[in-house]
Amino acid sequence: MDQNRRDFLKSAFWTSAAIAAASSKSAKAAQTCCGGAAGSMMAYAAPPIKTLRVGVIGLGRGGAGVNNFTYIPGSYVSAICDINAARRNRTLSFLKKQHAPVPKVYGDKGAEDWKRLCEDPNVDLVYNATPWELHVPIALYAMKCGKHVAIEVPSAFTVDECWELVKTSEKTKCHCMQLENCCYGESELLAYNLCHLGLLGEITHGEGAYIHDLRTYNYGKWNDKTGGGGYWNYWRLRHNAVHGGNQYPTHGLGPICMDMDINRGDRFDFVVSVDSKQAGFEELGRARFKGDSEDDKWRRSLKVKMADMNTSIIRTVNGRTIMVQHNVGTARPYSRLNLIQGTRGVLADYPLRIAIEGSLGSGAHVYNDKKTAEIRQKYKHPIWAQADEVKKVLGSVGGHGGMDTFMVLRLSYCLQLGLPLDMNVYDLASWCCLCELTEKSADNRGRSMDIPDFTCGAWKNQKPFGFEAVDFSKLGQNFNTVG
Numbered sequence: 508m509d510q511n512r513r514d515f516l517k518s519a520f521w522t523s524a525a526i527a528a529a530s531s532k533s534a535k536a537a538q539t540c541c542g543g544a545a546g547s548m549m550a551y552a553a554p555p556i557k558t559l560r561v562g563v564i565g566l567g568r569g570g571a572g573v574n575n576f577t578y579i580p581g582s583y584v585s586a587i588c589d590i591n592a593a594r595r596n597r598t599l600s601f602l603k604k605q606h607a608p609v610p611k612v613y614g615d616k617g618a619e620d621w622k623r624l625c626e627d628p629n630v631d632l633v634y635n636a637t638p639w640e641l642h643v644p645i646a647l648y649a650m651k652c653g654k655h656v657a658i659e660v661p662s663a664f665t666v667d668e669c670w671e672l673v674k675t676s677e678k679t680k681c682h683c684m685q686l687e688n689c690c691y692g693e694s695e696l697l698a699y700n701l702c703h704l705g706l707l708g709e710i711t712h713g714e715g716a717y718i719h720d721l722r723t724y725n726y727g728k729w730n731d732k733t734g735g736g737g738y739w740n741y742w743r744l745r746h747n748a749v750h751g752g753n754q755y756p757t758h759g760l761g762p763i764c765m766d767m768d769i770n771r772g773d774r775f776d777f778v779v780s781v782d783s784k785q786a787g788f789e790e791l792g793r794a795r796f797k798g799d800s801e802d803d804k805w806r807r808s809l810k811v812k813m814a815d816m817n818t819s820i821i822r823t824v825n826g827r828t829i830m831v832q833h834n835v836g837t838a839r840p841y842s843r844l845n846l847i848q849g850t851r852g853v854l855a856d857y858p859l860r861i862a863i864e865g866s867l868g869s870g871a872h873v874y875n876d877k878k879t880a881e882i883r884q885k886y887k888h889p890i891w892a893q894a895d896e897v898k899k900v901l902g903s904v905g906g907h908g909g910m911d912t913f914m915v916l917r918l919s920y921c922l923q924l925g926l927p928l929d930m931n932v933y934d935l936a937s938w939c940c941l942c943e944l945t946e947k948s949a950d951n952r953g954r955s956m957d958i959p960d961f962t963c964g965a966w967k968n969q970k971p972f973g974f975e976a977v978d979f980s981k982l983g984q985n986f987n988t989v990g
């Protein structure tokens with residue numbers, strides 16, 4: 508067994524122990540959430556943080572966070588943590604080049620060194636971009652240290668973990684937001700606008716997905732010297748090998764929840780889910796890894812539970828339906844579907860198409876490219892209408908076509924000004940509990956699974972999601988001294 512594998516097993520042991528401990532507590536906690544009473548995190552505004560100091564853990568995807576916070580006025584990266592030296596050094600070089608403040612560096616003291624970052628008094632926000640099994644333990648620890656947390660997707664994987672995050676956020680009054688960047692995509696925010704302006708009529712159905720061929724990357728071998736080559740110690744492949752259902756539901760689902768005001772007048776009721784057979788991952792494993800190394804033997808013989816295609820349908824208490832698909836294991840162009848259907852029209856993506864009827868009952872029989880382009884321009888969301896200004900202040904609107912930048916900008920803005928965040932811990936919990944519930948449903952011939960009301964009734968009288976433009980004059984000092 509090589510060093511990487513040993514390290515993985517060690518870290519997997521302590522993280523599953525931590526998750527198990529958290530889970531046993533949370534089953535009891537589930538009955539007593541605040542749900543709109545004093546202590547609820549619904550529309551919660553924390554005291555403003557004039558200068559936002561960010562601690563980033565996990566410097567793969569977290570590198571994008573480092574990049575964005577470095578350019579956003581009023582915030583800077585005060586601490587970084589990764590167990591991989593190459594990634595720590597790469598991040599330090601980037602910050603040096605930007606003449607940004609030099610962060611405290613953690614991670615060199617082993618797999619639990621992130622605890623020191625969470626305890627660091629110079630950190631206000633813990634930005635958690637680690638492998639999935641670390642999302643919940645780090646978030647719980649950080650909130651208990653009094654830090655707001657932002658967690659990569661999916662932030663949690665079981666119903667119990669979701670309750671534990673809700674309870675801890677309510678108790679500590681620390682924000683716990685999922686970093687669902689797709690909620691800030693141009694098409695997604697256009698759809699949000701069309702829905703809230705009433706242009707699609709009454710919204711009845713949505714379709715979202717994560718269709719992304721990740722076969723090669725999942726089977727890629729991590730190189731500790733370079734900090735690349737695949738996911739760190741095959742963390743994603745290992746998870747997908749033992750879980751069916753939809754283990755990555757939020758990219759397609761989050762934006763539809765915005766359109767439907769989920770947890771703000773409507774909420775999820777139940778889900779049914781069906782798995783296709785598994786073929787794509789195992790085929791690639793058998794075909795590509797024929798050598799004698801331990802890694803090759805393991806990869807070609809690995810049995811994978813994840814389906815090539817998982818299809819789930821959620822029904823809301825107000826009678827809407829949402830189809831969510833997951834497919835990361837077959838040859839197919841990227842898509843999140845992004846379809847939102849109302850009585851008067853529809854927006855569908857990949858490619859973007861919009862049809863809105865002219866008069867009741869007619870005029871939306873086919874999509875029309877010219878009309879789509881007109882509507883796209885006319886109803887651009889205020890956040891995207893700001894793209895030029897953002898480019899001027901930040902230097903670019905990079906990262907997944909701009910949505911990463913807008914997400915981090917909004918997060919930083921709301922924390923600096925003491926505003927409620929665009930998405931809260933109840934959104935995180937409702938979206939992420941589907942990992943467990945879709946798997947249980949798919950394991951049981953598509954049995955219907957009830958979805959908990961993590962708001963404990965507070966969903967009935969909440970305002971729609973935030974998602975407003977940013978007033979740059981209200982942001983703090985610029986710490987990036989380049990340019």
Ligand SMILES: NC(=O)c1ccc[n+]([C@@H]2O[C@H](COP(=O)([O-])OP(=O)(O)OC[C@H]3O[C@@H](n4cnc5c(N)ncnc54)[C@H](O)[C@@H]3O)[C@@H](O)[C@H]2O)c1
Nearest residue numbers: 565566567568588589590591618636637638659660738739
């Ligand atoms: N929202 C998006 O568009 C998007 C895109 C990519 C990844 N992600 C999410 O980001 C997260 C990370 O994904 P990634 O692609 O960066 O994975 P990765 O494997 O490339 O990076 C994980 C990093 O975590 C580090 N790490 C592992 N154990 C650690 C520990 N105990 N302490 C500190 N650091 C540790 C590794 O050294 C590695 O640098 C995942 O949750 C993933 O789902 C989201």
